[in-house]
Amino acid sequence: xxxxxxxxxxxxxxxxxxxxxxxxxxxxxxxxxxxxxxxxxxxxxxxxxxxxxxxxxxxxxxxxxxxxxxxxxxxxxxxxxxxxxxxxxxxxxxxxxxxxxxxxxxxxxxxxxxxxxxxxxxxxxxxxxxxxxxxxxxxxxxxxxxxxxxxxxxxxxxxxxxxxxxxxxxxxxxxxxxxxxxxxxxxxxxxxxxxxxxxxxxxxxxxxxxxxxxxxxxxxxxxxxxxxxxxxxxxxxxxxxxxxxxxxxxxxxxxxxxxxxxxxxxxxxxxxxxxxxxxxxxxxxxxxxxxxxxxxxxxxxxxxxxxxxxxxxxxxxxxxxxxxxxxxxxxxxxxxxxxxxxxxxxxxxxxxxxxxxxxxxxxxxxxxxxxxxxxxxxxxxxxxxxxxxxxxxxxxxxxxxxxxxxxxxxxxxxxxxxxxxxxxxxxxxxxxxxxxxxxxxxxxxxxxxxxxxxxxxxxxxxxxxxxxxxxxxxxxxxxxxxxxxxxxxxxxxxxxxxxxxxxxxxxxxxxxxxxxxxxxxxxxxxxxxxxxxxxxxxxxxxxxxxxxxxxxxxxxxxxxxxxxxxxxxxxxxxxxxxxxxxxxxxxxxxxxxxxxxxxxxxxxxxxxxxxxxxxxxxxxxxxxxxxxxxxxxxxxxxxxxxxxxxxxxxxxxxxxxxxxxxxxxxxxxxxxxxxxxxxxxxxxxxxxxxxxxxxxxxxxxxxxxxxxxxxxxxxxxxxxxxxxxxxxxxxxxxxxxxxxxxxxxxxxxxxxxxxxxxxxxxxxxxxxxxxxxxxxxxxxxxxxxxxxxxxxxxxxxxxxxx
DNA sequence: GTGCCCTGCATG
DNA sequence: CATGCAGG
Numbered sequence: 001x002x003x004x005x006x007x008x009x010x011x012x013x014x015x016x017x018x019x020x021x022x023x024x025x026x027x028x029x030x031x032x033x034x035x036x037x038x039x040x041x042x043x044x045x046x047x048x049x050x051x052x053x054x055x056x057x058x059x060x061x062x063x064x065x066x067x068x069x070x071x072x073x074x075x076x077x078x079x080x081x082x083x084x085x086x087x088x089x090x091x092x093x094x095x096x097x098x099x100x101x102x103x104x105x106x107x108x109x110x111x112x113x114x115x116x117x118x119x120x121x122x123x124x125x126x127x128x129x130x131x132x133x134x135x136x137x138x139x140x141x142x143x144x145x146x147x148x149x150x151x152x153x154x155x156x157x158x159x160x161x162x163x164x165x166x167x168x169x170x171x172x173x174x175x176x177x178x179x180x181x182x183x184x185x186x187x188x189x190x191x192x193x194x195x196x197x198x199x200x201x202x203x204x205x206x207x208x209x210x211x212x213x214x215x216x217x218x219x220x221x222x223x224x225x226x227x228x229x230x231x232x233x234x235x236x237x238x239x240x241x242x243x244x245x246x247x248x249x250x251x252x253x254x255x256x257x258x259x260x261x262x263x264x265x266x267x268x269x270x271x272x273x274x275x276x277x278x279x280x281x282x283x284x285x286x287x288x289x290x291x292x293x294x295x296x297x298x299x300x301x302x303x304x305x306x307x308x309x310x311x312x313x314x315x316x317x318x319x320x321x322x323x324x325x326x327x328x329x330x331x332x333x334x335x336x337x338x339x340x341x342x343x344x345x346x347x348x349x350x351x352x353x354x355x356x357x358x359x360x361x362x363x364x365x366x367x368x369x370x371x372x373x374x375x376x377x378x379x380x381x382x383x384x385x386x387x388x389x390x391x392x393x394x395x396x397x398x399x400x401x402x403x404x405x406x407x408x409x410x411x412x413x414x415x416x417x418x419x420x421x422x423x424x425x426x427x428x429x430x431x432x433x434x435x436x437x438x439x440x441x442x443x444x445x446x447x448x449x450x451x452x453x454x455x456x457x458x459x460x461x462x463x464x465x466x467x468x469x470x471x472x473x474x475x476x477x478x479x480x481x482x483x484x485x486x487x488x489x490x491x492x493x494x495x496x497x498x499x500x501x502x503x504x505x506x507x508x509x510x511x512x513x514x515x516x517x518x519x520x521x522x523x524x525x526x527x528x529x530x531x532x533x534x535x536x537x538x539x540x541x542x543x544x545x546x547x548x549x550x551x552x553x554x555x556x557x558x559x560x561x562x563x564x565x566x567x568x569x570x571x572x573x574x575x576x577x578x579x580x581x582x583x584x585x586x587x588x589x590x591x592x593x594x595x596x597x598x599x600x601x602x603x604x605x606x607x608x609x610x611x612x613x614x615x616x617x618x619x620x621x622x623x624x625x626x627x628x629x630x631x632x633x634x635x636x637x638x639x640x641x642x643x644x645x646x647x648x649x650x651x652x653x654x655x656x657x658x659x660x661x662x663x664x665x666x667x668x669x670x671x672x673x674x675x676x677x678x679x680x681x682x683x684x685x686x687x688x689x690x691x692x693x694x695x696x697x698x699x700x701x702x703x704x705x706x707x708x709x710x711x712x713x714x715x716x717x718x719x720x721x722x723x724x725x726x727x728x729x730x731x732x733x734x735x736x737x738x739x740x741x742x743x744x745x746x747x748x749x750x751x752x753x754x755x756x757x758x759x760x761x762x763x764x765x766x767x768x769x770x771x772x773x774x775x776x777x778x779x780x781x782x783x784x785x786x787x788x789x790x791x792x793x794x795x796x797x798x799x800x801x802x
Numbered sequence: 803g804t805g806c807c808c809t810g811c812a813t814g
Numbered sequence: 815c816a817t818g819c820a821g822g
Contacts, residue, residue, distance in 0.1 A: 012822095037805075037806065037807090038806095041803095041804070042804085045804080045805050045806075046805090047805080047806080047807095060805090061805085063804085079806095085806095085807085086806070086807065088807075088808085112821090112822080113808085113809080113821080113822050114808085114809095114822080115822080116822070244820095244821075245820080245821090247820075247821070248819065248820050248821080249819070249820085250819090250820085304808090304809065304810090305809080305810070306808090306809065306810080307808095307809095308807095308808065308809075309807080309808080310806095310807065310808075311806090311807085312805090312806070312807085314803075314804075315803060315804085316803095355815095355816095357816095357817095368817075368818085369816075369817080370815090370816060370817075371815090371816085372815065372816080420807095420808095422808090422809085
């Protein structure tokens with residue numbers, strides 16, 4: 001509707017890799033630096049230059065060596081190398097850190113790359129308008145702000161204050177919102193700096209393309225507004241290729257065909273003309289963008305849809321031998337495994353597909369190709385899944401990767417110039433079992449559970465009945481009831497709820513709306529399981545009562561495994577809407593704030609006892625769920641920033657956290673929403689440290705194995721072995737009951753933590769995706785076994801010989 | 803001989 | 815599903 005009056009922001013980190021390096025190594029602060037990428041040839045290729053170095057004439061497209069000549073005191077930190085290729089994980093992590101700060105300001109956040117994100121702040125702006133008089137806005141409230149078309153932002157401010165009376169074309173309503181937007185963006189950027197130490201720039205406009213366009217116009221650490229009435233001024237000199245989507249072949253073609261070179265000239269063509277020269281869609285798009293119109297919504301998207309890695313083998317580096325092919329596939333596969341492991345912890349999801357791509361050189365030409373594979377349940381048993389499957393796919397593919405027939409020296413028929421493995425088609429881990437759980441619930445529970453009789457009463461009565469049950473019988477079957485209730489509430493489609501209420505198990509099974517499922521409790525069965533295993537532990541009930549304590553608790557560690565709410569479901573659900581995305585992204589707490597308590601108790605249990613047995617498959621998830629006596633409040637479904645605020649006729653209150661105007665009746669829910677966000681942030685913090693610890697463990701282990709056996713292949717990464725270093729008889733040790741190994745006493749706590757982390761990770765991966773896991777546990781097992789080591793779990797190489 | 807790597811989308 | 819394009 002009001003697509004043309006949104007306030008859209010692009011946040012772009014200034015020379016991000018450099019900033020990350022500076023933060024990691026404070027000695028670099030203030031010095032000229034450029035981040036270089038491995039290839040030691042001539043000092044490595046520069047991929048980022050900080051502003052000190054830019055002032056001295058250093059640019060990208062230089063090699064480290066040239067930079068050094070131009071600027072002798074330049075520091076050249078290098079992108080770390082792991083397994084023979086660039087490892088950008090620290091930048092990835094840093095980007096996530098920033099995005100998490102941004103996410104506090106609006107759920108309508110779209111991560112566009114490692115260091116860029118779009119925000120739709122239309123709603124926060126609208127909310128601020130209720131409390132902030134535009135005429136009282138002062139430039140102090142937005143330092144480092146520029147308005148395109150004005151010499152200083154003061155002039156723009158003056159225009160807005162005078163309602164633009166002197167300027168016929170001035171769109172006051174719009175300009176006002178951009179101005180407030182700029183105030184908010186100042187706050188956002190300040191928060192980013194405050195919380196991460198990183199500086200960024202921003203573009204503020206009424207759509208993504210313009211925000212992006214204008215973001216880079218003042219850098220670093222600055223923000224630029226593009227008022228509507230200045231678009232034409234900007235376009236009059238703007239090369240067409242500067243506009244996103246026009247920077248490549250398409251833009252070039254447009255210029256050629258129309259014989260134009262800047263954006264302004266594009267306005268000389270009618271929509272019909274443009275459609276006839278290009279196609280209907282592109283024509284319309286061009287016509288609109290020429291007028292500053294871009295209707296593309298900011299999508300709520302935090303997580304990537306695929307995870308992949310690849311490597312070029314240029315020139316002489318091309319792969320010729322089967323052995324090197326295998327080795328590189330192994331490295332790529334290992335990296336994927338590592339990243340998936342973390343992803344599983346953070347997002348509780350599992351990929352269902354992998355793609356291997358490659359290019360080969362065949363008589364002077366590079367032929368590229370790719371093959372995909374959908375994981376099957378048997379893959380569970382398959383060691384080194386990615387690399388082996390990739391090899392299999394490669395060798396099967398028609399393009400003649402085939403091996404030359406000289407077994408002594410297994411050479412490839414054609415040199416491989418490029419290899420890549422990626423995984424995608426993620427499914428939420430709990431998703432799979434949700435329907436089953438509900439089925440189980442009815443199948444097993446309905447007979448003895450008198451509180452829910454699907455065939456009686458109206459829908460409304462049902463829900464009330466369920467809630468009452470929860471209140472009066474907190475100890476019995478709450479989990480199941482609760483799931484059902486959530487299921488019903490999560491449903492945005494009345495007729496679906498209807499059918500669930502009225503009908504039986506089969507019908508639920510037929511209700512295969514992914515959207516429906518996506519809001520359900522992501523962790524239910526996992527936690528239920530653990531709880532069941534420990535249900536006799538008195539800690540639970542005690543911890544449970546501490547709801548209020550939890551609310552003020554600033555640092556209590558919570559379980560690292562909780563899905564961090566970053567929408568695990570941002571995949572291709574056809575029915576998925578932005579609203580779903582948003583709801584999913586806060587789903588974790590929206591569903592059940594008490595979960596945090598449960599999580600905490602689990603964590604305590606895990607650390608304080610070793611009661612947990614090995615059996616992760618006792619599928620008795622429907623036992624008593626721990627539960628507080630209140631029904632957790634739901635965030636109203638229409639709590640979507642884009643929804644127009646109907647402020648005038650109902651009493652509202654301005655939320656101090658987000659400045660949104662909140663109907664008095666919804667204040668409680670709203671503050672719960674913020675609480676949820678806060679809690680989630682804490683969880684994430686914990687996940688981050690957890691991952692860091694795991695990494696250290698891995699690192700240790702890697703070094704260890706390299707020392708020990710340089711001849712063989714790299715050892716498994718997360719292995720217990722890392723805890724076995726230097727055991728000296730003089731040091732007091734204790735036998736770990738889990739692995740039976742001797743562990744130095746002072747390391748014992750750490751050691752238990754290791755098992756805990758591993759167990760959690762295993763649970764997560766195993767629990768809901770019997771089809772496939774890529775977790776450390778499996779790797780560890782197989783790699784630790786010398787028998788299996790040289791085994792080809794998928795298909796013997798020989799089978800590819802003819 | 804010297805930009806590499808990663809991700810997402812459109813297309814047939 | 816495979817491939818190529820685009821963008822950062």
